[in-house]
Amino acid sequence: MILKLIKAREEILYHYSQYSFLPNANKAKIFSHTILNEIEHFSEDENIKKIEIEQDGFNHIFFVKFLEWDTNYFNLSTYKLLYVLYEHRNYAILKKAVNNFVKEFFNKKGTYCFSEIPSEDIFTIQALNEAGFKLVENRLTYYLDLNKYNYERFAVRSANNSDIINLKRVAREMRNDYDRFHAETIFDVKKADEFLATYIEESIKGYSDYVMVPAEKGIPSDAFLTANYQKKDWEYIDEKISKMVLSAVSSETCKGWYLKLISEMAFHLKSIGVNYAFMHPATTNRAVIHTYEKLGCKYGKCVHILTYTL
Known part of the structure; x- marks a missing residue:
C-alpha cells in the first residue's frame, strides 16, 4: 500500500528532496535515494511512527519522527512530520484526514511537532493550516x-x-x-x-x-x-x-x-x-x-x- 501511495504523489514528493532544485539532475536517482529509499527504511527506525487514517474510503499515512536531542534540550516532546501520503485529489477528504490525525496524535499536552513542506505541496499545507498548524518560517534554497x-x-x-x-x-x-x-x-x-x-x-x-x-x-x-x-x-x-x-x-x-x-x-x-x-x-x-x-x-x-x- 505504501508504494502505491508514494507512486500517486511522486511528482510532489520529489520536491521534498533537499536536492530537488539541482539543474540537469538525474531525477529518478534523486527520488529513489532521498525519498523512496528513506520511506522504505522507516520501519527500521524506532523513533518513526506511522499513523494510518482511513477517510471516506481512502488511506492516508502520516510519518512522524521523535527527535530525542531536541526533546531533551528544550524539555519538550518534539516531533517532525516527515511525509503525508495519500492518492486522491479531494481536498475535503484530505482536510478531514488531517484533522483526524491531529486529534489522534496530539492527545498529550507538551507535544510539539514541526514540518518542512515545499511550496508545491499546497494541498497538504492548506489542510495542515486548517487543522491548527501555524506558519513560523519561510525558507529558501539558493545554490x-x-x-x-x-x-x-x-x-x-x-x-x-x-x-x-x-x-x-x-x-x-x-x-x-x-x-x-x-x-x-x-x-x-x-x-x-x-x-x-x-x-x-x-x-x-x-x-x-x-x-x-x-x-x-x-x-x-x-x-x-x-x-x-x-x-x-x-x-x-x-x-x-x-x-x-x-x-x-x-x-x-x-x-x-x-x-x-x-x-x-x-x-x-x-x-x-x-x-x-x-x-x-x-x-x-x-x-x-x-x-x-x-x-x-x-x-x-x-x-x-x-x-x-x-
Missing part, C-alpha cells in the same frame, strides 16, 4: 555552480577548540528573529540563543565537516560558517554537492565577512571536488540573499515551516 566559480580570495582558516567560547558568544549575539527557534512563541528566546551556541560548539567538535573563520591580520574570529560535505549521497545521485549550514558574523568587528566566508567556503568545497553548494536563507534575510546573488548563486526552491503545539 552555486562551483565549476564556474571565481572570485577574489580572502584569508581564512579552520576553526578549532580554542575558538569555541568566542564563537558561541557570536552565535548568541547575532540573533535571527525569523528562524524557527526565535519565531516560535513557545521557545524561550535565551534558550533559542543557546541552542545555536550549542550547535556551533558541536560543529567544531565534529558535527560539521568544516567550520571556517577569518584569518586576516587584525580581524578577530568573530564570524563563522559551517559546511556538511554530504559525501554519503554523491554516488547515489550522480552529483557532488555540499551544504553550507550555519553562520554568524559580528556586525561590529567583522563587517563584510559574510560574503568573504561564503566565497572562501565555495573555494574550499571546490577544492575537494564538489560541483554544487547550497544554502537555506530565510525569505526575510534580504542582505544574505543579496550576497548570494552577488556571488552568482541562483534560486532553487522554497519550503514552509509549520508547527503545532498542544
Whole structure:
C-alpha cells in the first residue's frame, strides 16, 4: 500500500528532496535515494511512527519522527512530520484526514511537532493550516555552480577548540528573529540563543565537516560558517554537492565577512571536488540573499515551516 501511495504523489514528493532544485539532475536517482529509499527504511527506525487514517474510503499515512536531542534540550516532546501520503485529489477528504490525525496524535499536552513542506505541496499545507498548524518560517534554497566559480580570495582558516567560547558568544549575539527557534512563541528566546551556541560548539567538535573563520591580520574570529560535505549521497545521485549550514558574523568587528566566508567556503568545497553548494536563507534575510546573488548563486526552491503545539 505504501508504494502505491508514494507512486500517486511522486511528482510532489520529489520536491521534498533537499536536492530537488539541482539543474540537469538525474531525477529518478534523486527520488529513489532521498525519498523512496528513506520511506522504505522507516520501519527500521524506532523513533518513526506511522499513523494510518482511513477517510471516506481512502488511506492516508502520516510519518512522524521523535527527535530525542531536541526533546531533551528544550524539555519538550518534539516531533517532525516527515511525509503525508495519500492518492486522491479531494481536498475535503484530505482536510478531514488531517484533522483526524491531529486529534489522534496530539492527545498529550507538551507535544510539539514541526514540518518542512515545499511550496508545491499546497494541498497538504492548506489542510495542515486548517487543522491548527501555524506558519513560523519561510525558507529558501539558493545554490552555486562551483565549476564556474571565481572570485577574489580572502584569508581564512579552520576553526578549532580554542575558538569555541568566542564563537558561541557570536552565535548568541547575532540573533535571527525569523528562524524557527526565535519565531516560535513557545521557545524561550535565551534558550533559542543557546541552542545555536550549542550547535556551533558541536560543529567544531565534529558535527560539521568544516567550520571556517577569518584569518586576516587584525580581524578577530568573530564570524563563522559551517559546511556538511554530504559525501554519503554523491554516488547515489550522480552529483557532488555540499551544504553550507550555519553562520554568524559580528556586525561590529567583522563587517563584510559574510560574503568573504561564503566565497572562501565555495573555494574550499571546490577544492575537494564538489560541483554544487547550497544554502537555506530565510525569505526575510534580504542582505544574505543579496550576497548570494552577488556571488552568482541562483534560486532553487522554497519550503514552509509549520508547527503545532498542544
